[in-house]
Amino acid sequence: MQCRIRLQQFQPNVFLRRHCASSASLARQAKCCARDSLGSSRRVAVVGGGFAGIATAHYLAASASVDQPTVLHLYDIAGLGSGGSGAAGGLLHPFSPKGKLLWKGQEAFEAALELIAAAEHASNESKPASDPFVWRQDILRPAADASQAAGFEVLRTGPVGTSASVQAINAEQAHELLPGLTPSALPSHPAGGNESAVALLIGGGLVLHPERYLRHLWQSCERVLTQLQNGSEASLRLQQVQSLAELEQQHGPYDAIVVAAGAAAGMLPEVGDALPVRLSQGYGLELVPPRPDPDLNQPQADSAAPGHLSAASQHPELSQPSLTSADTPRHPWNSPIVDYTAALHSTQFPEGAPSLVGSTYIGVQGGQQISVGAIKQFGFSAEQALQECGRQVTDAGEVAQAEALLRPRAEGLWDPASSWRVARVRSGVRALPQKTADGAIPLTGKLPSSGNMHNWWIVGGLGARGLVYHAWLGKLIAHAALEGTEDGLPDQLLRWKASMPKAHKRVKQ
Numbered sequence: 001m002q003c004r005i006r007l008q009q010f011q012p013n014v015f016l017r018r019h020c021a022s023s024a025s026l027a028r029q030a031k032c033c034a035r036d037s038l039g040s041s042r043r044v045a046v047v048g049g050g051f052a053g054i055a056t057a058h059y060l061a062a063s064a065s066v067d068q069p070t071v072l073h074l075y076d077i078a079g080l081g082s083g084g085s086g087a088a089g090g091l092l093h094p095f096s097p098k099g100k101l102l103w104k105g106q107e108a109f110e111a112a113l114e115l116i117a118a119a120e121h122a123s124n125e126s127k128p129a130s131d132p133f134v135w136r137q138d139i140l141r142p143a144a145d146a147s148q149a150a151g152f153e154v155l156r157t158g159p160v161g162t163s164a165s166v167q168a169i170n171a172e173q174a175h176e177l178l179p180g181l182t183p184s185a186l187p188s189h190p191a192g193g194n195e196s197a198v199a200l201l202i203g204g205g206l207v208l209h210p211e212r213y214l215r216h217l218w219q220s221c222e223r224v225l226t227q228l229q230n231g232s233e234a235s236l237r238l239q240q241v242q243s244l245a246e247l248e249q250q251h252g253p254y255d256a257i258v259v260a261a262g263a264a265a266g267m268l269p270e271v272g273d274a275l276p277v278r279l280s281q282g283y284g285l286e287l288v289p290p291r292p293d294p295d296l297n298q299p300q301a302d303s304a305a306p307g308h309l310s311a312a313s314q315h316p317e318l319s320q321p322s323l324t325s326a327d328t329p330r331h332p333w334n335s336p337i338v339d340y341t342a343a344l345h346s347t348q349f350p351e352g353a354p355s356l357v358g359s360t361y362i363g364v365q366g367g368q369q370i371s372v373g374a375i376k377q378f379g380f381s382a383e384q385a386l387q388e389c390g391r392q393v394t395d396a397g398e399v400a401q402a403e404a405l406l407r408p409r410a411e412g413l414w415d416p417a418s419s420w421r422v423a424r425v426r427s428g429v430r431a432l433p434q435k436t437a438d439g440a441i442p443l444t445g446k447l448p449s450s451g452n453m454h455n456w457w458i459v460g461g462l463g464a465r466g467l468v469y470h471a472w473l474g475k476l477i478a479h480a481a482l483e484g485t486e487d488g489l490p491d492q493l494l495r496w497k498a499s500m501p502k503a504h505k506r507v508k509q
Contacts, residue, residue, distance in 0.1 A: 041069040041231065044481070045257045047241050047268075049076035050085030051210075051466040052442075052459045053260035054217050055115060055474025060258075061221045061234060063482060069231040072221065073251065077240040078390025080218055081211040083262045085466055087284055087428025089363045089373045090208040091355055092467045093139055096439065098148070099155045099166050099200045102468060103438040103492070106161050111471035113163060116206070119216035122223060126216070133212035135365060138354035139205035140178060142185045142413070143198050149187045152197040164204035168197035177201070178353045178414065185356075185413045207355050207363040207371075208467065240386075244270045244449075244456050256481035259447070259458040263429040264389065266382030270449040270456060276496055277431040277443070277461045279380040281388065283402040284373035284427075287410070287420040289347045360409040362417070369423070372410045375402075385429035393425040402427075433461035436495065442469050444477050444493040445486055457481045461496075 042064070046057045057074050064070035076082060092112060094105035102108070116134055123130050143149035152168040159165040169177075171186050186198045218236065225232035241247050244257055263279045265271045348367035356362040363371040393399060402425045410417035433440050443461040450456040459477045462469055473493075480489055 041071050043071045043254045045073045045254045047075045047259045048261035049080040050083050050262055051470035054214050055470040056258050056478050057221050059475045059478035061224045064232050072234040074236050075241050081214040082390040084428035084430040086211050087426040088210045089361050089371050090210050091357050091363045093202045093205040108469050108472040115471040118220045122220040123216040133209040135207045139202040139357050140354040141200040141357050143187050146187045149198050167201050169199050169201050170195050171198050174199045179350050180414050180416045182415050256455045258481050263385035263431040264382050265460050267386050275443050275460050276434050279429055280376045280378050281380050281429045282374040282376050285406050286424040287370050288423045290419045356413050372406050375405050380429050388429050393427050399425050431461050432463040441492045443496045
């Protein structure tokens, strides 16, 4: 049977097995017999229902065939997107803060687009129709200072593949693209004058609602297996996994287990502190427009096509008379480009205007909601990360604290944010990998605690780039786990094993 063939990959050579029936080989034989008693189906498990976990589940489900049923179990203590993934801002693009392509950025971005398409397909088949979860729009990155602006000026810009592009723009163009962009959001004295680059415009970007996206992607996994009509199934199990060994004993055996538990992965004894990551808790705000005030002459966004660098053509309301001096905004408006006061009490985000990314981000989820973040607070433990999973921020004091931290940052980018209301506060803990010459690279590989008896794998350390890398990593780790070899994994993803014994550095078939 196929399960026996797979297990032979982890057995000692035939000569030693025949002459020395070690306890390990006996255990493997018992495990194979246990699989036989469960039938010939392939049984796989994923621990963690965030970006990496559900992406891995997607590719494990995609590997199923009519000839061999696949049983897929997804374990999470609080459900889909209950950890750091659910608290993410949802902005997706393949570029670094310097405007350069991230390590493996193009293929990772295109893989993410494939999964988004799969989730959209599942969403379109949902009845009743579900709320939107993806918005395709440009993303604006203002330079943090004159030095970064100088880097933008000499950046080689243009399209990246067929999916994304980046170009440097000046202050006038930036203000035309986003009415209400504050002067303080851009470097005040660029070295080359008014025509100098002060921001990057990223074309082909997306903003996602993380929880809705993950829900639809999981629906896609379920349907892929159900449609085989051979007993294959995907099931979500809401429980805490205390250890992988215990999981195997209670619900296994499994042909492969992939740990994608994010910042909480260290709670598993088989993982512990094996991954060199730092845990960071962060807040995010979801803001909605102010309630309509009949005493204010509030602007309405028009339906002009996005992408044209003209505030007057996209937003004719900006040519309306200014508000009275008593209503003028706190910031001194020195730019002659647009009349900011008309946008101050915006009842929706300007149609066609880009989201913003940087040390503070504003992700536009349609005209009626924006996502703002993020604050990083270090020093968290895996246990605290687990406690954060699924936690709703409802305490009035905590909500006020998060708003006090983030609202001034949002106002510093887009002034109308000062009047938008807090609809929700998100909280989550991320696992940030160490920075390398290639950037902040995620971590994958076979867990050294697997030994020769188990097929346990891990994907983690996605940090702030979970959306960019989740699909590409999910495909890699699913294939590696099913084949039982790390040969297809780039060396950069295995750097965390450098300090381990040589036998654990790379697992071959």
